[in-house]
Amino acid sequence: DVKVTQSSRYLVKRTGEKVFLECVQDMDHENMFWYRQDPGLGLRLIYFSYDVKMKEKGDIPEGYSVSREKKERFSLILESASTNQTSMYLCASSGSGGYNEQFFGPGTRLTVL
Amino acid sequence: EDQVTQSPEALRLQEGESSSLNCSYTVSGLRGLFWYRQDPGKGPEFLFTLYSAGEEKEKERLKATLTKKESFLHITAPKPEDSATYLCAVLLSGSARQLTFGSGTQLTVLP
Numbered sequence: 001d002v003k004v005t006q007s008s009r010y011l012v013k014r015t016g017e018k019v020f021l022e023c024v025q026d027m028d029h030e031n032m033f034w035y036r037q038d039p040g041l042g043l044r045l046i047y048f049s050y051d052v053k054m055k056e057k058g059d060i061p062e063g064y065s066v067s068r069e070k071k072e073r074f075s076l077i078l079e080s081a082s083t084n085q086t087s088m089y090l091c092a093s094s095g096s097g098g099y100n101e102q103f104f105g106p107g108t109r110l111t112v113l
Numbered sequence: 114e115d116q117v118t119q120s121p122e123a124l125r126l127q128e129g130e131s132s133s134l135n136c137s138y139t140v141s142g143l144r145g146l147f148w149y150r151q152d153p154g155k156g157p158e159f160l161f162t163l164y165s166a167g168e169e170k171e172k173e174r175l176k177a178t179l180t181k182k183e184s185f186l187h188i189t190a191p192k193p194e195d196s197a198t199y200l201c202a203v204l205l206s207g208s209a210r211q212l213t214f215g216s217g218t219q220l221t222v223l224p
Contacts, residue, residue, distance in 0.1 A: 104156035
């Protein structure tokens with residue numbers, strides 16, 4: 001079974017702090033994604049990566065950056081956290097060659113005070 | 114503009130009362146449609162992929178179907194453990210990897 005793990009289930013940070021969210025997948029997937037999920041707004045794509053060191057902006061990249069130094073690991077960085085970044089953050093991965101299903105991690109509930 | 118709309122937003126059923134959830138899409142080109150289940154506070158769990166009109170997939174009490182404009186998730190004789198939010202997502206022909214998600218249907222099955 002595909003396994004996607006995220007570094008924290010719950011995280012509380014202060015405004016202005018730098019925040020790192022890490023995601024690891026064990027299925028040798030090429031593609032990895034970061035979403036945020038908010039009530040009434042659904043899942044929104046922040047960034048995705050289709051190869052090591054490659055990244056593309058999603059629908060809401062402002063205030064975020066990402067890093068993919070190894071194939072299995074994809075990090076989301078909040079350079080200076082703000083209260084409007086309080087949300088559930090979900091990481092996902094998918095393969096290539098026609099296998100487009102995305103498999104999600106358990107999520108990180110981030111609260112910025 | 115590409116859109117994915119799920120209905121109803123919320124559905125309450127009695128245990129054993131079969132029903133269907135709808136996912137309609139207005140997109141320029143569909144490469145695939147995906148159904149997920151999401152429990153509160155957890156990540157979405159993959160259920161089905163459908164690629165072409167007329168295709169059907171089944172898993173336990175769930176059956177997904179696809180037409181040229183919409184997909185249905187049929188739930189037969191649901192149980193309380195089927196309570197969850199069900200999300201559909203589409204993969205567009207112009208996108209190699211990105212999924213566009215609907216807002217979900219929150220299903221509650223009462224004992």
